[in-house]
Amino acid sequence: MNDVDAYLYDVTELAAGDGGGFLVIFPDIPGVIGIGETAQQAIADGRLALLAALDALKAVDREPPVPGARRAAAPSA
Numbered sequence: 001m002n003d004v005d006a007y008l009y010d011v012t013e014l015a016a017g018d019g020g021g022f023l024v025i026f027p028d029i030p031g032v033i034g035i036g037e038t039a040q041q042a043i044a045d046g047r048l049a050l051l052a053a054l055d056a057l058k059a060v061d062r063e064p065p066v067p068g069a070r071r072a073a074a075p076s077a
Helices: 041-060 067-072
Strands: 011-015 022-025 033-036
Touching: 011 041, 022 041, 033 041
Parallel strands: none
Antiparallel strands: 011 022, 022 033
């Protein structure tokens, strides 16, 4: 699977003291992030990073994480 649209992401607004802007993370693939001055820019940057990560996994014959698997495995509060 190499469908970036299948992966959920979280968008966080960064405080001015942290440089401002927005941060996007993909809970299913730790370490894949996107940043931008706007939420839309951060999402676009994150999608590029996610695509690169999925391509890298494919290049070494590793299956990408199943979209939503980490959220499904997380304990409910």
